[in-house]
Amino acid sequence: MAENNLLQSTKCLLKDLDAIKNNVTFTSASSEQSVISSKSMELIELSIDEARLMMEFSDYLQKFEMEKHQLQKEVKRLYKENSFLRDELKRTTKNLSTYEQMNSEHIVEIEHLKFLHDVNKYDTSVESLEDEDVNDLFPSSTPATDDDNYPLADVSMITSESAISPSSLSDEFVPSRAQTIRSLVLQYASKQRYEVAIPLCKQTIQDLERTVGHVRTIVCTFELSKKEIV
Incomplete structure (x- = not known):
């Protein structure tokens, strides 16, 4: 709020300085004032330049604050997205570990079933050979x-x-x-x-x-x- 008031005051001052400058220039042209009028003119121009510089700096600060605010919003959004991705990574890692364990158990079970199948085939073939020998x-x-x-x-x-x-x-x-x-x-x-x-x-x-x-x-x-x- 104070910055806005300062900016408005600077703009009003700049207008007043421009009016004074025009008045001094008109007076000097008509009556040919002394050297004092010239120095006053230089001071007025310097004040006008400083006022314009302050206005430009104020505009720059406003743009900077707007960009800063946007960057803060972007940082918050990225932080939330990062948190979500971390949670997703944890859940995916947990699921991967579970699936790997299940896969290992299934591999062991498959190997066990293969072994039982081979044993069953062997027993069947042995019994068949024994029966054939007896016959x-x-x-x-x-x-x-x-x-x-x-x-x-x-x-x-x-x-x-x-x-x-x-x-x-x-x-x-x-x-x-x-x-x-x-x-x-x-x-x-x-x-x-x-x-x-x-x-x-x-x-x-x-x-x-x-x-x-x-x-x-x-x-x-x-x-x-x-x-x-x-």
């Missing part, structure tokens, strides 16, 4: 009888191939086919798959009795295996 060994297997039914509690004692004494096979030759079947029987028994091991053992004993007769060592080998299982 190849016994193409004319007889159906199971009532004697094949057994309680699971009675078959928990067999765990390894050490249940059969190797010394019992020393006095007679055991066919390689019979040795293979005996290994399969013990393998099924060690996995607690007695529903396969016991019928396989019984069927082997029957086949050996038909093919080689009641040869003591070979037949007793499977009889011992059967007793250990059942």
Whole structure:
């Protein structure tokens, strides 16, 4: 407010000085005043120049204040925008961390599922090969009888191939086919798959009795295996 009053006063003073200057110039031209009038004229012109300079400086200050005000508004706007971007960055970083963790968990889960799938394929192929081996060994297997039914509690004692004494096979030759079947029987028994091991053992004993007769060592080998299982 004070600056506006000062500016108005300066403008009025400038008008008065211009009027005085014109008056002094007219008087000097008509009556040819002395040197004092010339000095007064110089002072008046100097005052006029100073008043104009003050007015220009005042205009400059007003423009400067306007620009300053605009810059302050721009700074506030940029500060708000910066705060918003910082919050957005924090939220994005948090979401990124969450998604990376979820991605890691999904990768682990996928690898686990692949492993389970491979294990399942392996187990299926092994079971298929074992079933094919059994079918190849016994193409004319007889159906199971009532004697094949057994309680699971009675078959928990067999765990390894050490249940059969190797010394019992020393006095007679055991066919390689019979040795293979005996290994399969013990393998099924060690996995607690007695529903396969016991019928396989019984069927082997029957086949050996038909093919080689009641040869003591070979037949007793499977009889011992059967007793250990059942």
